[in-house]
Amino acid sequence: MEFEFRRRDYEADHESHLLPRSRTLKHPLSSPIASRQHQVKTVRGSEIDFFDPLMGLDVNVSVEEEDTSLSIETVTQELTKEWKSLKRILMQRFPVSKVISFSPVSNVVTKGSKVETPSAQPHLEETGGERTCLDETAKVMDQQEYLAKVRELIDGITKAWQAEDRVTSLKLSIKVTKLLMDTTVLQFYPTVFVVVTDMLDMIGDMVWERIKEKAEHDVDGTVICTLPNDFQASDICLEARETCYNWFCKVGSVRELLPRIYLELAILPCWRFLINQPREVLDRLVMMVRGLADPLASLYCRLYMVHRMQKLGFCNSGYLIKCIKDIEDVLTPILADKEGCSYITDDKKLLFNLMEPAIEYVMKCLLLTGRQENNVLGMLEELGFGRNNSQSSENSSHVSILLHHLLKELPSELVSSQAMEILRMIKCSKDCSFSQVLNYRLLGSKLCEGRSQAGFLSSFVNEVMQAASQYQALYDYLRIMDAYVDLLLQNKMETHLNALLDDIVTLARDKFLSEEEQASLQSIILKLLSHFEDLQKVLSLNHFIEILDLMSGTSKKIVNMHLLSMGTRNGFCICESTTVQLLFEVSQGLYDATDFVNIKDDDNRQTSHLISRFVEMVDYGTERERHLLFLAECRDAFNGIHELKETLVRSSNTLAVKALKAGNKHINFVKSCLAFSEVTIPSVTIPTKQLNLYLETAEVALLGGLISHSDGLVMSAVECLENVTPTDGLKSVDADNMASAVCRLCSFLVMVPGNPEKGMLEILKSIFSATCSSSWAMPRLKMKILCAIISLLSTLSQDNLPYRSANPEIIGNDLLFFGDSSYKNELVSWTQLVVGELVEAIEQETSQIARGNIALEACNCISSALVMNEKVSQLCLRLLETAEGCLGAKDKYLEATKQSLQL
């Protein structure tokens, strides 16, 4: 008994399987605006306190403006945090391990490890006795060792305190504090500072607690009172005040200035037990620090003072300003030598490095306090801002490191309003403590942050540019102006922008740009690129191309990448020929700078992706031949990019389809396109992609009525299928894709008219044999392909094909072989062959569940393709048995299949 194909009426099937349709009045995705408005109204009406963070932008603004001042609590919290991070910075930036030299260590440390028993020595001995310690011959000691000793001493302090031996505690802490007098090893100073001030903070807390305890409890431990947080000095009992004053006496009797200041600062908060207004105390302390001549020691001492003032809760900007002025007084003589000119030496550089974190902290503190007092402007005036220009510029010149950190902390709105003044100050501060260029830069970036008033900008920028060009060096000029580019762009200052570009070209002419200069220039260009949405606008800027040509190396590459991504990012076609030309050159530059063959990393992938995207987006419109030429050029130019090949083929196919749509007269152009594709495809390395591209091109050929081309392409596809070897490293996903591609090929073959000369089923045969012999196709995939072939055979046997080529000149097989019995017989015999192979493939599947499932799939395919005669039903039963053996009788798929077969 022979196989017999089921008769199919595709149209009827289509109709019966259609979902019932009904008209709708409204688009389901259109927004129901009316109802939403209604909702909002109800919410407002019922006064539910609902805040949409995305909504009330204007509400936010008004809140901000109202509350620019900070509460004392926030300032305190903020500064406590800052202090912690400052300590970390000091330890990290100047790590002990990096200091190679040994520090001469005074006897304080070497002697101090043994705790002296408190003796009844007269007062003078007690405090003045240590005096000579530091003068004695210094011993050399490793820094780690030194720190260990110091920590040991500090341990001694806590132990003595716990043993109620406060005299010893105090004595030891004086000793430890004296370490800060030694600035011989500069790099080591910050570490010592952190260790010592930690100890001092600890002592300060302990003394505070002790006096508070005395104020709250009497000798027997009965409670006298509980002090509120904002207690007054009058709340404190005499006893506690006595003890407190005694501490100040003890500390005050230390001979040396530096430890005396530090220790008083440690117990500074305790002044609250004695007086309500510690103004005089703070005034005096600020002045006392002036007695320390060493610049580093005095700066760090001021740093600690600011920290402790904060702890006392009485840190107003007045003291801070005094401190800063004093710092300035100390720094000025360091900066200028006798002739008055400022130059940097390594020593000074180190010194300023060490000073920077401290200055930064003091400035932060100043600005926070100023904001809390709501008096930032007044504060600045006191610091010498806004002084009339009538005064000589020397008077208003500031040490640039101070100016820098002040500027860094200033709120950007304030910088905007004071920009001219700040600029003038930067101009005046030319000392070596901080680079003036960086100060100009900082001003620029601050201005970009804030909302700047356009009024003065023009003259302001003129002045900046003038100042920048005074440097002569291109690098300095670029670095300064880099910070102002955004400002120019934001405020649409085109004349200035043009002038800037002019300047750059003038300065860079006939020069090879160094790496730093490249980097600065790169930053400027990128700012321009990110500002303008349209590449055209950037290209039309003065000298832009010329400036691009200045770039080389990595900077060039980065700029090119940005140019390319900018050209392709907004999804519009690139039509302008100059733009295409530029981007092509840019791509070429990128391509030449990248090694696509040997290195495959993310960077290269991005580059190749950008280039492919660019090629894809180029559109010459009706100049299709020019376009095809362009594609050919690209193929030559970017030979190493695999991704691009695919794009090229697709583009050329698209061109062919466009030409076809435009009318029949372009058939030769279509042929050239197909030829281009056909030549390009073999260089695609991934077989699946190759297969798909052949198929796509074949579809285009068929659409153009070029049957021989189409046949050729399909044959190439099949060859490609035959040539796939497992050594190609086909992964299972690729194999799956391959199988899908083959299925797609089968679907395509429905439309392709058979060639009676070569044998009507020539292509099908080739696919079949390639599948059977293939080593990549696993039984599961083999089954899939074979089922597709069976379906194809069944479809071809119908009197009416389900679909046909869009080109009316192509005649389908249904008409070509209508009533041809040999054709039908061939189909049937081939079906037998395929079914045999199919059954075999199922047997080969090793996994039980998979075997069961593919048996059922095959069974369904066969039953839908063939009439259920005895032979077919036997076959189906066999398959069902296999499935039952593998899946069990209760499998749902098995049951459903059985039901549909009615067996």
Next chain:
Amino acid sequence: MTTTTTVTVKLSRSNRIYRSSEAVEGTIVIKSPNSISHQAIRLSVNGSVNLQVRGGSAGVIESFYGVIKPIHILKKTMEVRSSGRIPPGTTEIPFSVNLRDSGESIVEKFYETFHGTNINIQYLLTADIPRGYLHKPLSATMEFIIESGRVDLPERPLPPEMVIFYITQDTQKHPLLPEIKTGGFRVTGKLATQCSLQDPLSGELTVEASSVPITSIDIHLLRVESIIVGERIVTETSLIQSTQIADGDVCRNTTLPIYVILPRLLVCPSVFAGPFSVEFKVCITISFKSKLAKAQPKSDPTAPRLWMALERLPLELARTKRDQFSC
């Protein structure tokens, strides 16, 4: 529990400071493991000025005598309990002693407590418990501190009697290093030379010029004790305390504060009594950078040296009325 009997005198004030017009109050604390009998418990108050002359400034003959007969300020004995027995455990016997008799009006003689080199003004409370011939008598002594209790004490703050000083190479009476002498220097300032004991010594100092770098500026507090020994006056000046106010070559023309908290007990109001006097002085020293300074061993910091400039100023210390917040 201890096996020995202890006696301590506890004063009502922990700082032990009393005025001469006030009664000194406290308790005698006796801790004893067993009951003891005694022949009355007596408390005596003793105030005296002890004078001694020693060392170089005194003549050979005076140094033979060494201690000069002390001047008695006060001597009183009272019985706080008549003879009897004290039960075992802790017994506290309160007492209250009026330093001045009711009719007495002369209070000048109650000099304030002072511990100096040659002069010691001291007030002691002693508790004695004689226990007959068979037992050792028990006793305990406690010092208390007298601050002037005069009603006519000046109010704080004292009128600031500022003395303006200037120190240059030309004001120095001792030889200076040639480079200091020729280079020149000028340090000016002011100092309150009348000062309440409750207040710190205060003033200002400014380095206006100095060609040789400065290494240190110190404020030394000195006491001058004078004793009449026979026909002569023996005067001894000694250092109480040094306070550094400038460390290193400080900025020119910036004002540095002078601030010295007066150490308690080591100072007292300036006294000019008949047989003795206690006065105070301030010595400002400016040390210049010099190789000689390093080579010099530790010695009297107020002695004139080649690399140092000095200025001595008198200082009158006075007791002022306690105001509400002072300590």
